[in-house]
Amino acid sequence: QVQLVQSGAEVKKPGASVKISCRASGYSLTNYGIHWVRQAPGQRLEWMGWINTGNGDTKSSPKLQGRVTITRVASANTAYMELSSLRSEDTAVYYCARDLGKVRGVISYYFDCWGQGTLVTVSS
Amino acid sequence: DIQMTQSPSSLSASVGDRVTITCRASQGITNYLAWYQQKPGKVPKLLIYAASTLQSGVPSRFSGSGSGTDFTLTISSLQPEDVATYYCQKYNSAPWTFGQGTKVEIK
Numbered sequence: 001q002v003q004l005v006q007s008g009a010e011v012k013k014p015g016a017s018v019k020i021s022c023r024a025s026g027y028s029l030t031n032y033g034i035h036w037v038r039q040a041p042g043q044r045l046e047w048m049g050w051i052n053t054g055n056g057d058t059k060s061s062p063k064l065q066g067r068v069t070i071t072r073v074a075s076a077n078t079a080y081m082e083l084s085s086l087r088s089e090d091t092a093v094y095y096c097a098r099d100l101g102k103v104r105g106v107i108s109y110y111f112d113c114w115g116q117g118t119l120v121t122v123s124s
Numbered sequence: 125d126i127q128m129t130q131s132p133s134s135l136s137a138s139v140g141d142r143v144t145i146t147c148r149a150s151q152g153i154t155n156y157l158a159w160y161q162q163k164p165g166k167v168p169k170l171l172i173y174a175a176s177t178l179q180s181g182v183p184s185r186f187s188g189s190g191s192g193t194d195f196t197l198t199i200s201s202l203q204p205e206d207v208a209t210y211y212c213q214k215y216n217s218a219p220w221t222f223g224q225g226t227k228v229e230i231k
Contacts, residue, residue: 035220037168045160045168045211047220059218062125095167099215109215110158110173117167 002026004034004096004115011121012086019082020118022096029072030054033099034079035111036070038092046092050099051079086122093117126151128212130223136231143199145226147212152192156216159188159197162225163208171210172197204230 003025010018022034036048049060051070060068064083072079079096095118097111127150137143147157155175160168170179172188175195185200199206207230212223 037222044224045162045213045222047222050218050220061219097168106174107156107216108173109156109220110170110213111160111168111215112170112173112179114167114169 002098002113004098004113006094006096006115006118009119009121011123014087014122014124016086016122017082017084018086018120019080020094020096020120021078021080022115023076023078024098025077029077029079030074032101033109034070034072035097035099036068036081037095037097037111038090039095040089040092043092048081048083048094053079083120086120088122091120091122093119125219126153126214126221128214128221128223130210130212130226132226133224134227134229136229137202138231139202139204141202143202143206143228145197145210145212145228147190147195147197147223149193149195149214153214153216155191156214157188157190157195158213158215159186160211160213161206161208162211168211173215199228202228202230 005023007021030053035050051058069082096115098113100108129148157175159172162168176188209225209227
């Protein structure tokens with residue numbers, strides 16, 4: 001059964017960093033890309049970034065102004081997202097999600113599997 | 125960057141009604157559009173990809189159409205379990221932008 005299992009809730013102070021893990025189960029992490037999406041309370045889904053889990057290439061949202069770092073450890077079948085210089089407005093549920101890449105040459109970068117979400121609360 | 129705009133932001137309909145949600149891209153995205161359903165307090169779930177292809181296991185009352193800049197999600201007969209917020213998303217290239225969501229309620 002394909003699953004993405006995320007680490008637990010975090011409480012951080014403004015200015016700190018948070019690192020969330022996303023462990024793939026039921027498939028090899030390096031076969032598909034991983035995205036990070038967040039959702040502030042009552043707000044829309046916001047795409048944060050992506051990692052090509054095969055070669056480690058990343059893309060991230062310019063709105064995050066270089067504060068996000070996405071990595072993976074293939075041997076642990078796990079991807080990570082670190083967000084630095086936390087502010088109160090970073091309080092949100094953070095999700096990892098898998099894309100299928102190219103399927104028989106067709107762009108298939110939609111998100112077919114999501115982690116359970118990790119609540120990050122930023123408060124002094 | 126391409127912006128995704130959904131309408132309406134919310135709607136209320138009766139059980140059995142036909143419901144249509146629209147999504148407009150600020151530039152053409154061919155058919156690289158997905159729809160997700162997010163029930164209250166739950167993880168988003170993929171409903172439709174490639175604008176009109178139903179994800180496995182999704183009820184056939186859901187359908188999608190469109191290409192280029194204008195897309196629609198239709199629920200042919202609204203059921204109580206369809207209460208949720210629905211999001212469109214472009215996925216042809218970064219950034220993978222979502223629409224602002226459409227909240228569907230039962231009247």
